Amino acid sequence: MTDILRQRPGYALRRAANAMMGELSRRLATIDLRIAEASVLLLVDRRDDVTASEIGRVLDIQRANMVPLLGRLEVAGLIERKPIDGKSQAVLLTALGHQRRAEADAITTTFEDDLLARIAPEHRDHLVPALGALWRAD
Amino acid sequence: MTDILRQRPGYALRRAANAMMGELSRRLATIDLRIAEASVLLLVDRRDDVTASEIGRVLDIQRANMVPLLGRLEVAGLIERKPIDGKSQAVLLTALGHQRRAEADAITTTFEDDLLARIAPEHRDHLVPALGALWRAD
DNA sequence: GCGGATGGTTATTGACAATAACAATATCAT
DNA sequence: ATGATATTGTTATTGTCAATAACCATCCGC
Structure with missing residues (x-):
C-alpha cells in the first residue's frame, strides 16, 4: 500500500531523515548529548571567538533557541563563555567539553560509516552531493 | 566554518530534509493541508477498507497521534468513517476529499520535480535508492 | 554623536512524536 | 464454545524542537 509513496523523493527523504535521527539520537544519548548539542561541540572545536549567534546562523537555529541549548551544555560543564566585548561572548569548550567532543566525533x-555501508556502492557517493543541492538551494 | 559538517552524510540529510519539509509545508498550506495530512489523503485514495491503525503503521505514526490528524481531516470534510465491524472503521475520502487529494497530488x-531538478543529472537517479536503503534498514 | 543593526535573553506558541492507560471488540487455541 | 490474547480507537500527558515577538544593551557606520 505504501508503494504510492515509496518512490517519492520527498517522502523518502523525510523517512530516511527520521530513521537516521532516531538512531543517531540513541547513540548520542549514551554520552548524554542530543544531536544539536553534539553539532555545537563539533562546530566550536579549536575556536575561541565563535558567538552564540554565529553558531545559530551556521546550524540554522534561531538565536532565541540557542539559549536553552547552550545553557544545557554549560551546566553540563562542556562549554564556557568568555566576553569578547561588552555585547558578544565567545563560546568555548572546557577540558571536559573537548573530551566529550572527541567522543561525539x-x-x-562511526554512525555515518554505518549509514553509508547500507547504501549500494553505485549509489553511495552520490548521496551527499545530491543532498547538498537540495539543502543549499531551498 | 560549517565545512566540518557540510560533507557529513547525517548532517546533510538532516538539513536537506528540513529544507524540503519547510518548502513543502509552505506549498501545501495554500490548500490548507499539512504534510502528514496530505500523505493520508494520498494513501487512502481508491480504498474503502483502510483503518486508522493501518495508516499509522504505514506512515509510522502512532495510532494515538492519528486521532487529532484524522479529526482535522474529518472536520474539514475531507474524510469520513465507515464501520467495518464493531471495532474497526474504514477511513474514506469524501467528494471534497477526492478533489483535495488531487490538488495535493x-x-x-510539482514540488518533487522541482527538487530533482536542482540535483545534477549524474546524481539525480541515485537519490531515492540511496534514501530507501537508509530508511528501510533503520 | 546618532541611528540602525546586532547580541543575548525571556516568554509564548505551535507542530509533532512518545507513552501510558482504558474500554470494547475481535481472534486464536484448545 | 470459551477463555486468553491481541487489536482498535481513544483520552490525556509529556517532551523535543522550531518560530515569533518583544526587550535592553551595545556595537558600528556615517
Missing part, C-alpha cells in the same frame, strides 16, 4: 563518524 | 508532484 567518534560516535557520529 | 499536483502540488507534491
Whole structure:
C-alpha cells in the first residue's frame, strides 16, 4: 500500500531523515548529548571567538533557541563563555567539553560509516552531493 | 566554518530534509493541508477498507497521534468513517476529499520535480535508492 | 554623536512524536 | 464454545524542537 509513496523523493527523504535521527539520537544519548548539542561541540572545536549567534546562523537555529541549548551544555560543564566585548561572548569548550567532543566525533563518524555501508556502492557517493543541492538551494 | 559538517552524510540529510519539509509545508498550506495530512489523503485514495491503525503503521505514526490528524481531516470534510465491524472503521475520502487529494497530488508532484531538478543529472537517479536503503534498514 | 543593526535573553506558541492507560471488540487455541 | 490474547480507537500527558515577538544593551557606520 505504501508503494504510492515509496518512490517519492520527498517522502523518502523525510523517512530516511527520521530513521537516521532516531538512531543517531540513541547513540548520542549514551554520552548524554542530543544531536544539536553534539553539532555545537563539533562546530566550536579549536575556536575561541565563535558567538552564540554565529553558531545559530551556521546550524540554522534561531538565536532565541540557542539559549536553552547552550545553557544545557554549560551546566553540563562542556562549554564556557568568555566576553569578547561588552555585547558578544565567545563560546568555548572546557577540558571536559573537548573530551566529550572527541567522543561525539567518534560516535557520529562511526554512525555515518554505518549509514553509508547500507547504501549500494553505485549509489553511495552520490548521496551527499545530491543532498547538498537540495539543502543549499531551498 | 560549517565545512566540518557540510560533507557529513547525517548532517546533510538532516538539513536537506528540513529544507524540503519547510518548502513543502509552505506549498501545501495554500490548500490548507499539512504534510502528514496530505500523505493520508494520498494513501487512502481508491480504498474503502483502510483503518486508522493501518495508516499509522504505514506512515509510522502512532495510532494515538492519528486521532487529532484524522479529526482535522474529518472536520474539514475531507474524510469520513465507515464501520467495518464493531471495532474497526474504514477511513474514506469524501467528494471534497477526492478533489483535495488531487490538488495535493499536483502540488507534491510539482514540488518533487522541482527538487530533482536542482540535483545534477549524474546524481539525480541515485537519490531515492540511496534514501530507501537508509530508511528501510533503520 | 546618532541611528540602525546586532547580541543575548525571556516568554509564548505551535507542530509533532512518545507513552501510558482504558474500554470494547475481535481472534486464536484448545 | 470459551477463555486468553491481541487489536482498535481513544483520552490525556509529556517532551523535543522550531518560530515569533518583544526587550535592553551595545556595537558600528556615517
